[in-house]
Amino acid sequence: MATKHPLEPLARRFLGKHPHQLEPEEIHVLEQMKKRLPVSRDAGDASDEAASFGARLSDRVAEIGGSWAFIIAFTIILLGWMLLNTDVLEHFGLAFDPYPYIFLNLMLSTVAAIQAPVIMMSQNRQSAKDRLAASLDFEVNLRAELEIMRLHEKIDKEIVERLDRILAGLEPKGTV
Incomplete structure (x- = not known):
């Protein structure tokens, strides 16, 4: 068996x-x-426990690259590069990347080529974290539903037992 x-x-x-x-x-x-x-767990903690160094790094790059601070700082650097190579260094004949800024374009292309896949990795990780959160929510909801069913069974059993006791007390004394 x-x-x-x-x-x-x-x-x-x-x-x-x-x-x-x-x-x-x-x-x-x-x-x-x-x-x-208990069945409940924090999805962020569960996801972070399983995250590799690369996954955490991609999250950090996406966090920084998607901020106003990064956009403002990057704009200042670009304008500084152009100003430096157009007016300041060109005045002394020392411009290392004069207009049309070919080296700057190469650097921007390189940054974009590296940053885009890293941000996509972070988005994939966020999707996985969302799926984990949905799974954990399902577990909590299922547990709550099952516990409610268990309580209904206990209450129903108690009601039946109480009714049996009441009916037993009402029966005439000579009946079986």
Whole structure:
């Protein structure tokens, strides 16, 4: 005879499924219910625990590159570069990147070529974090629903037992 799965009673009682038909989130919720432990977790913390150095770096680059401080600083640097190479250094014949700023264009292209994939990596990580948050929300909602069902069962059982006691007290003394 096959051994019974430890989650089978809970799986059949609350979800109406065989344990082998359960989704990973459902298994996690039932295991936590069985142990009487909370199921809620912070999605940001769970995602950060699993993040690699590269993933955290891409988040930081996207955070900095998508800020007004970066845009303002970058604009000041570009204008300074142009002013330096057009007026100041050209006056002394020392301009290293005169108009049309070919070296500046190369540098801007290089920055864009590196920054775009890094920002996309960060967006992919954010999408994964959102999927994790949705999964964790599902677990919490499922746990709440199952606990409500468990409470309904307890209340229904108590009501039936109380009604039985009331009816037993009302029965005539000679009846079986």
